Amino acid sequence: MGTADLGQFRAGVQRWCSAHVPAHWRAAQTGASQEEFISFQQAWFQQLRAGGYAVPHWPAEWGGGLSAAEQVILYQELAAHDAPRLVLGFVSIHHAAATLLAAGTDAQRRQHLPAILDGEIWCQGFSEPEAGSDLASLRTTARREGDTFVVNGQKIWSTWALVADWCLLLARTDPAAPKRHGISYFLMDMRSPGIELRPIRQATGEWHFCEMFLDNVEIPAAHLVGDENAGWQVAQSTLSAERGMTMLELAERLGHAGLSRLQRLCRQAGHDEAHPAVDPLVADQLASFETEIAGLRALCRRVVERHEDGRAGPADASIVKLFYSELLQRMTGFGADLAGLQALTELEKPASSSWESGAWALDFVGSWEWTIPGGTSEIQRSIIGERGLGLPREPAVTS
Amino acid sequence: MSADLTEVREELRGVARDLLSKAGAAPDWQLLADAGWLGLEADAAVGGSGASFTEVAVIMEELGRIAAVSPYLGSIVLGAGALAALDPLPGRDELLADVITGRQIVAVALATGDEAVTEDLSPFSIEASAGRLRLRGSAAFVPDAAAADWILLPALTASAEPVVVPVRSARLTIEPQPVLDGTRRLARVTADDLDVSAGPTWHPAGDPAAALRRLADRAALAVACDSLGLSHAMLDATVRYARQRQQFGRPIGSFQAVKHACADMLVRLSIARELVEAAAAALAQGTSAAAAEVSMAKSYACSAAMDVTGKAMQLHGGIGYTWESVVHVYLKRAMLNRSLFGSPAAHRRRLALRYG
Numbered sequence: 001m002g003t004a005d006l007g008q009f010r011a012g013v014q015r016w017c018s019a020h021v022p023a024h025w026r027a028a029q030t031g032a033s034q035e036e037f038i039s040f041q042q043a044w045f046q047q048l049r050a051g052g053y054a055v056p057h058w059p060a061e062w063g064g065g066l067s068a069a070e071q072v073i074l075y076q077e078l079a080a081h082d083a084p085r086l087v088l089g090f091v092s093i094h095h096a097a098a099t100l101l102a103a104g105t106d107a108q109r110r111q112h113l114p115a116i117l118d119g120e121i122w123c124q125g126f127s128e129p130e131a132g133s134d135l136a137s138l139r140t141t142a143r144r145e146g147d148t149f150v151v152n153g154q155k156i157w158s159t160w161a162l163v164a165d166w167c168l169l170l171a172r173t174d175p176a177a178p179k180r181h182g183i184s185y186f187l188m189d190m191r192s193p194g195i196e197l198r199p200i201r202q203a204t205g206e207w208h209f210c211e212m213f214l215d216n217v218e219i220p221a222a223h224l225v226g227d228e229n230a231g232w233q234v235a236q237s238t239l240s241a242e243r244g245m246t247m248l249e250l251a252e253r254l255g256h257a258g259l260s261r262l263q264r265l266c267r268q269a270g271h272d273e274a275h276p277a278v279d280p281l282v283a284d285q286l287a288s289f290e291t292e293i294a295g296l297r298a299l300c301r302r303v304v305e306r307h308e309d310g311r312a313g314p315a316d317a318s319i320v321k322l323f324y325s326e327l328l329q330r331m332t333g334f335g336a337d338l339a340g341l342q343a344l345t346e347l348e349k350p351a352s353s354s355w356e357s358g359a360w361a362l363d364f365v366g367s368w369e370w371t372i373p374g375g376t377s378e379i380q381r382s383i384i385g386e387r388g389l390g391l392p393r394e395p396a397v398t399s
Numbered sequence: 400m401s402a403d404l405t406e407v408r409e410e411l412r413g414v415a416r417d418l419l420s421k422a423g424a425a426p427d428w429q430l431l432a433d434a435g436w437l438g439l440e441a442d443a444a445v446g447g448s449g450a451s452f453t454e455v456a457v458i459m460e461e462l463g464r465i466a467a468v469s470p471y472l473g474s475i476v477l478g479a480g481a482l483a484a485l486d487p488l489p490g491r492d493e494l495l496a497d498v499i500t501g502r503q504i505v506a507v508a509l510a511t512g513d514e515a516v517t518e519d520l521s522p523f524s525i526e527a528s529a530g531r532l533r534l535r536g537s538a539a540f541v542p543d544a545a546a547a548d549w550i551l552l553p554a555l556t557a558s559a560e561p562v563v564v565p566v567r568s569a570r571l572t573i574e575p576q577p578v579l580d581g582t583r584r585l586a587r588v589t590a591d592d593l594d595v596s597a598g599p600t601w602h603p604a605g606d607p608a609a610a611l612r613r614l615a616d617r618a619a620l621a622v623a624c625d626s627l628g629l630s631h632a633m634l635d636a637t638v639r640y641a642r643q644r645q646q647f648g649r650p651i652g653s654f655q656a657v658k659h660a661c662a663d664m665l666v667r668l669s670i671a672r673e674l675v676e677a678a679a680a681a682l683a684q685g686t687s688a689a690a691a692e693v694s695m696a697k698s699y700a701c702s703a704a705m706d707v708t709g710k711a712m713q714l715h716g717g718i719g720y721t722w723e724s725v726v727h728v729y730l731k732r733a734m735l736n737r738s739l740f741g742s743p744a745a746h747r748r749r750l751a752l753r754y755g
Contacts, residue, residue: 263754286754287747291674291695298673319666378659385658388665389638392653 010073016051017081025084026357029350034207037351038163041088042119044352048086049117053078055093057245059101062113068308071245072301079252084352088121088160094246096122096168098238099185103226108187112166123164125155125188125212126235133379135170136179136232140214142171142186144221144228149173149186151194151217157373161197161210164190169219174229185231187223194218204349204366243317244307247324248300250354254328255293258356262289262331265338265360282338289331296323315388322380325370328355332367335360408457415461424582425468428501431458437475438499441483445496451683452617456675459621463628466582466725466732470504473543473584476621477614478505481551484610485563485601494549494565506547506568508538508588509615516619516694516741517749520611521561523554523590525600532596534564537589540739542618544568544586545575551601552590553611561607562600566593580735582728613682616693619740620678623697626704626736627668627675629729633711634664636725640715657714664707671700694750698743704733 022028022044029040048054049063056071058064066074086093093116100109112120131138140153151171161167167188174182188195194217200209226234266282303316313319332355336343339360349359355370356363371377385391415436422430431437439454441447455476462469475498482495482505497503510520523536534554544550550571552564572589603610638661641652651657678696681689708730712719719726737743 266754280748280751283751283754284744284747287694287698287750290750291699291747292670294677294692294695295670295674295699298677299669302673315665319669322662323666323670378655381659381662382655384662384665385652389634389661391638391641391658391661392650394653394655395649 006069006073009070010077013053013074013077014081016053017077017083020047020051021081021083026350026353029084029352031348032351034163038088040084040352041086044084045086045089045119054086055097055117058093058097058113062097062101062109063117068245068304072248072304075245075249075252079249079256082257085249085253085354087352088163089116089119090246091124091159091168092116092120092122095124095238096166099168099225099234102238103185103234105222107222108225112187115165120166121160121164122166122168123158123161123190123210125158125161125167125169127157128154129156133376136183138170138172138183140169140171141175142173142184142219144173147221149184149219149221149224151186151188151214151219153214155212155214156200156209158210158212159208161190161212162199162207166190167212170231170235173231177229180232182229183231183235184228185225185234186219187225188217188219189223192217192219203368204362205347243321244300244303244312247317247320248297248304250324251293251297251300251320253354254324254331254356255297257354257358258331259290259293261356261358262286262335265335265358285334289327289334292323292327296320296327299323313388315384318375318380318383319388321374322377322384325367325377328370329364329367332356332360332364336364404453408453411454412457412461415458416464419461419465419467422465424465426465428470428504431469431471432499432501436471437479437501441479441495441499445492445499447499452620453676453679453683456620456624456679459624460628460631460675463625463732463736464632466629466632466728468582468584470506470543470546470584472618472621472625473506473541473547474498474504477507477509477542477618478547478549478551480617481505481507481563481614484603484614486604488599488601490565490599491601503548504543504546505549505551506541506544506588507551507553507614508541508544509553509611509618510538511540511542511618511740512738513742513745515615516745517752519555520615521553521555523552523564524556525554525562525564525595526557530596531594532600534566534590534593534595537587539587540576540578540585541588542739543584544573544588545584547573550588552588561611562602564595564600565598566590566595578735580728580731582732583735612690613685615740616682616690619697619746620675620682620693622736622739623671623675623678623693623700626701626733627671629732629736630664630668630671630700630704630707633708633726633729634661634668637661637664637711637714644716651714660710660714664710667703667706671696671703674699691750691753694741694746697741698746698750701733701737702743705737708733 045054053074055064056066056074100112128138142149142151167190169186169188170183172182173184194215196213198211199207201207266286306312343361346359349357349362386393435448436458438447439450443449462471479498485491498505510522522538523534525534547568550566550568554562554564574587576585576587641657642650644651674696678692681692712726715726718724
C-alpha cells in the first residue's frame with residue numbers, strides 16, 4: 001500500500017473517530033459499576049467491529065485483514081482521538097485469537113473466532129500461587145480419562161475471570177516429564193462444574209483479578225490446543241506474538257492522552273501561584289518524558305516492522321515491555337508528585353481508560369500492574385541479557 | 400523510510416565497520432576519502448555521491464565505535480555541511496571539491512557550548528571601518544581547527560545579518576585546547592580585527608539564521624551518533640568480558656546484578672538508536688520538527704552514553720579502571736560528547752520552549 005493510500009486510510013479513521021468516539025466517556029466511566037463497564041465495553045467493541053476496526057490484526061477471512069502499516073495508523077488515531085480502550089476484550093482478541101490462529105483446530109477457530117467478535121470474553125489461567133515468575137513449575141493437573149481431561153488445581157491473577165466465558169488454561173498432563181515438557185494447553189468453558197472463583201482486590205481498590213479453584217473440572221479432549229504435553233511451546237509462541245502491536249497501542253496512548261495530560265498538569269497554577277511549567281525542573285522532566293515516549297513509539301513501530309518481515313529480535317518484546325512499564329511508573333510517579341494532595345483525593349479512575357488516566361496517584365499505584373505481571377521487570381532483564389545479549393544462564397539449583 | 404534505502408545504509412555500515420576495524424584508531428584521511436565517505440552528501444557535480452545526512456550519520460556512528468581520531472566532525476559534518484548551505488558564490492564549489500577529496504580540511508568556528516542550542520551561533524562580528532572590512536571575535540572548542548587549511552567564520556554584520564567568512568587558517572590565531580578526551584582535537588579560534596576586505600563574504604542560502612541553526616543541529620546530531628556508536632562498542636566489550644570473566648566458579652555475566660545492568664544498557668541504546676535515526680531522517684528531509692528531534696536524540700543518546708560507559712567501567716572491575724584498558728578513553732569521549740554542541744539539559748530546555 002502506497003503512502004497516498006495510507007493517507008486516505010488515515011483520513012477514513014479520523015472521520016470515523018470524530019463520528020463515533022463517545023463524548024465524555026471518561027466522566028461516565030468514572031465510578032461506573034461493573035455492569036455499566038461491561039455494557040460500555042461491549043457496545044464500543046461492536047461499534048469498532050461495525051467500522052471494521054475491532055480486530056484489525058486478525059486474518060481477513062476472520063474479519064480482520066488490515067496491514068501492519070494500517071494497524072499502526074489505526075492505533076495512532078484511536079489514541080489521538082482519546083478513544084476508550086478495549087480493556088475487557090483484550091485477552092479475547094489478542095491472546096485467545098493468537099492461540100487459536102497459531103495452534104487451534106479448524107473446529108476450534110470456527111467455534112470461537114466468530115463468538116469473540118460477538119463479545120465472548122476470555123481470561124487466562126496460567127499463573128498459580130506457587131508458579132509466578134517460574135511459570136513452568138505449575139502444579140494444576142489434567143488427568144486423561146478417555147475423551148475427557150479432569151482438571152484439579154488452583155490458578156491466580158486471572159483478569160476478568162468473574163465475567164469470562166472461556167479460559168486459556170495451562171495444566172500438567174505428564175507429572176513425570178521435566179518441567180516444561182509435561183504441560184498442555186486447554187480451552188476451558190467457564191460454565192463447567194467445579195470452577196470456583198474468588199475475586200482479588202488489587203492495590204488500586206479495583207477488582208480485576210480472580211483466584212480460580214478447579215475441582216475435578218472436565219474438559220473434552222477436543223478442547224486441547226496443540227499436542228498433548230506441548231502446551232508450553234504453544235504458550236510461548238502466542239504470548240509474545242501480539243506484544244509488538246499491543247505495546248504500540250499503549251505507547252501511542254502514552255504519547256497522546258498521557259503526555260498532553262501531563263503537560264496540562266504542568267501548566268496548572270500551583271498552590272503558591274507558581275506556574276509549574278516555568279519551573280525549570282518541571283520543564284526539564286517534561287522534555288525528558290517527551291523524549292522517552294518518542295523513542296518508545298519509534299521502537300514499537302520498528303518492532304512491528306521487524307515482526308512483519310520475520311526479523312523479530314529474540315528480546316524485542318521484553319525490551320519494549322520493560323521500557324514501557326518503567327517509563328509509565330516514572331511518569332505517573334512524576335504526575336502524582338506534581339499534582340500533590342489533590343491527586344490523592346481522586347479515589348477512583350475512569351474505567352476503559354489507558355494506564356495514564358490523569359488520576360495520577362491511582363495511576364502510579366496501578367503502574368505496578370505493568371512492572372509485575374506478564375513477566376516481572378526482573379524476568380524481562382534476564383531474558384534481555386540471555387536471549388538478547390547471549391549472557392550465560394544462571395546455574396540451575398540442584399537439590 | 401523505504402526498505403531499499405535502509406538496505407543501502409546497512410551495507411554502508413558493514414563496509415565502514417570492516418574498513419575501520421582494520422584502520423586503527425586514527426584512520427588515514429585519504430582512506431576515508433577513497434571510500435567516498437567525505438562526499439556522501441555533496442552533489443555529483445562537485446564529486447560527491449548525492450546521498451543524505453542519514454549516510455553521514457552511519458559514518459559518525461562507526462567512527463564513534465572505534466573512538467576515532469579524525470577530522471570528520473570538523474571538516475565534513477560542519478565544513479562540507481556549511482559550504483553546501485551557502486549561496487553558490489565563486490570559490491565555494493572548488494573548496495567543497497577539495498574538502499571531499501581530502502586535499503583541504505575546513506573547520507567551522509561555530510559556537511559549541513550550551514549557548515549554541517537556543518542563543519546566538521555567530522561568535523564573530525564583521526564591520527566596515529575606514530573602507531576596510533574587519534572581523535573580530537573568538538570561538539572556543541572548535542573541532543579540528545588546528546588541522547584545518549581554512550576556517551569558516553560565522554559572523555554578524557553591523558545590521559545583524561549572519562554571514563560566513565572563509566579565512567585561511569594561517570591568518571587566524573588558533574590555540575589548541577587539550578581536553579581529557581584524548582581522541583578529539585579542539586581549538587580556540589580568534590580573529591583580532593582581521594582585515595578581510597580582500598576575501599569573499601558568503602551568505603547562507605535562504606534564511607541565514609535558520610541555515611546556521613541547521614548547521615549547529617547537524618553537529619549536535621553527529622555527536623549523538625558518535626555517542627551511540629561508542630556506547631555500542633562499550634556494551635559489546637562489557638558483554639564479551641562478562642561471558643569470559645569467571646568469579647565464584649562461574650562467568651560473572653550469569654549473575655543477575657551484572658546481567659541486568661547489561662540488559663539496561665541494551666534497552667537504553669535501543670531507544671537512543673530510534674531517536675537518532677528519526678532525527679537523522681528529519682534533518683535529511685528538512686522537516687519542521689527536525690530541531691526538536693535533534694534535541695531529543697542529542698540529549699538522550701549522550702546521557703545514555705554516560706550511563707553505558709560508566710557501567711562498562713564498573714562491570715569490567717579493576718581492569719576497566721586501568722590506563723591500559725580502553726574504557727576510560729570511551730568514558731572521556733562520552734563526557735566530551737555530552738557537552739559539545741549543547742548539554743542534555745540545554746537541549747531539553749529547547750524542547751521545553753515549545754510547551755509555552
